[in-house]
Amino acid sequence: MGLVRTLWSRDDVAARILAGDSLVVYNDLLLRIPHSWLATHPGGALAILHFVGRDAADEIEAYHNEHTICTIKKYAIGTVDTSSPWDPLLPPIMSGWVRKKASDGALVWHNEAHPISSPSGLSSEILLVHKDGSLLQDASGPTLATILPPPSNLSLKVQTRHSAAYKALHQRIIDAGLYKTRYVTGYGPEVARYFLLAASSAYAYKHGWLITSAVCLGLLWHQLVFTVHDLGHLGVTHDWTIDRLLAIFIADFIGGLSVGWWVDNHNVHHLVTNHPSHDPDIEHLPFLAISTAFFNSLWSSYYKRTMLFDRFSAVLVSLQHKLFYVVLAFGRFNLYANAYAFLIRKAFDTRKARGGRWSWWLEVIGVAFFWCWFGALLKGCGSWTNALTYLVVSHVVTSPLHLQIVLSHFSMSTEDLGPTESFPHRQLRTTTDVICPPYLSFVHGGLHLQVTHHLFPRLPRHNLREASVLVKQYAKEQGLVYAEFGFIKGNGEVLSVLKAVADQVCLVAAVADREIQEAMVKKTG
Incomplete structure (x- = not known):
């Protein structure tokens, strides 16, 4: 699929996405991902669908080697204007829209879930609940308003700067030979x-x-x-x-x-870390909930089911x-x-x-x-x-393996800041390291350095410690927080988050009981 030298505007991209195309921006290239490739992508279809209408250059380069990236470029159908930062669109799946085959084999839009108001008060946050009734074909499909992201408190200019600095950091990682396996x-x-x-x-x-x-x-x-x-x-x-x-x-x-x-x-x-509606690694109802957002019986776009509360x-x-x-x-x-x-x-x-x-x-x-x-x-x-x-x-x-995984994420933010947020900003905001001396790192498999791993997932874990020095320098230069804490403190942080959510459950139950009692008093009175 050779490159067609066509300059695509944001409106053009939006129109084609609404028509059913999966379009992803890669630097200045516009990639059209065929449905056949979505079904056979080694990383799963969702890894692509979460970036429709967005510039996924950082994610693509973090997850693919040079040979694969050359192959990816074959899906380019044109270019986009790079004189200013790409203003991202909201991927349809983030608002509950997916493409499925109808009985005649044609691909049609289905609305499997719909957005609800953010319980955290963030205007940019989109959470999903299951659409009432069975999954039916919706002839109308999403509209332009559906894929225009809500207002964000983040500056696109600042996020673009974080992204550019991350690309430079990635090149430093490569030049240092840290992708070489020991x-x-x-x-x-x-x-x-x-x-x-x-x-x-x-x-x-x-x-x-x-x-x-x-x-x-x-x-x-x-x-x-x-x-x-x-x-x-x-x-x-x-x-x-x-x-x-x-x-x-x-x-x-x-x-x-x-x-x-x-x-x-x-x-x-890795791609939608700590998002209540989309990250399967924090979707553990009925046993655990690390955010009161789960009280809304959210829809999981990964498991394709309602996480019933x-x-x-x-x-x-x-x-x-x-x-x-x-x-x-x-x-x-x-x-x-x-x-x-x-x-x-x-x-x-x-x-x-x-x-x-x-x-x-x-x-x-x-x-x-x-x-x-x-x-x-x-x-x-x-x-x-x-x-x-x-x-x-x-x-x-x-079980220590499961404990290590949750320590790196359960105490971090679960808020969705919208598609404007850059890859490095999201990873540093939702991930933390567990401080560990080198002689004990084998207990954690070297993966206690989760921040660096999330930024460079293909990096051999025996090189994470050396790479983390560069990442900490990057975070300091960009004014970003590189979170880390000791094992005992980390356990305390996670237990504190779990208890805070548990207390909210008890509070909601107490309020409900009081309302029932008041209603009964009024009825008998």
Whole structure:
């Protein structure tokens, strides 16, 4: 699809988006993403749909290598005026509009959700609730008013400056050679640790030390996930096929999880971090809510369901600061549920993502293999009580991983500042580091440096510490906050957020009870 030398105005772009085109600005190029590519994009369709009508240059370059970017440029259909910053449009999906196939096979607009007033009072914030009734074709589709972003307190000029400085920072990261993987000094000690934990678990199991074996196996799973994380971001060999094969072997065959699901989920989390309606990593009702916005029974554009805030949810959320560590202890079971639901959905896809045919089958085989060997392990425990103990202990031991993830985001802002916000501004606003000495960084897998990781997701994690020095300098120069706190303080911050939301649940319940009592008094009077 060669470049057509046509200059597109903002009005032209808006008209084509309303007509159904997925148009994304990349620097001065206008990219038209075919629907067929949306269905096969390795990072998932949502990773693109959230940037329709916006300049996604920072995100594109952060997530793709040079070879892929050259391929992306083939989708250019023209250019846009770069004499002034691109004034972003609001992606239709952010206001609840999606394109779906009708019964005749034609793509039509559907309104799956509609926006509500911001509970935080931000004029730029858009949250979604499920549209009443079934999902019906809407012949009218979105209007120009739908894709014009609401007023923002952010300065487009300032956000453009942050973006330009981020591009310069990215070039410094590249020039410093920080995309080069440290196979020996980085992964060498980790591989040795993996084999030590695996051997220890096998040795203990053979001698009947089941608790010790379960602990070692859980620690192995906990450590392996960090390498799967790198592979999912193409941060090891930087070759999609090799990294995906390695990831499937580790995640599916050894861990029983789906790396395909993780990549699909995790990319969205990175791009719309901490957005209540769009980031799946903070959508944990009925168990947890980190914002009172969830009291509105929000629509999840990722899960395609309503996060219902009912009486059951209210009870659990009112106790969430007390049940927090209990919920995290069983977090791995939630990963199984999400991963297998994803694989089942993909089984019915007519067009799977890149490598979808062989990778999907390999993942299914891998998960089956996992439950065969792990099931045999449980059967060999001698009794159902021993097997249950082994199952619970091995899975609870992995819970520090879930704690680390929430520490980096749960205490940060969940407000939506609109499409005007730049990529680096959003990541620094919604993400924090956990301060950790170098000799203990392996416990966090090196991913305690989440701010730098969110800004440069393909960066090998063994290089994050060196890169974070440059990022902190960037933040200081741009007047942005680089958030970080210690492990204990971080836990306190998260518990404080959970308790504040829980208190609001109790307050709402108390007000409702008082209103009911007053109504009954008036009725009997």
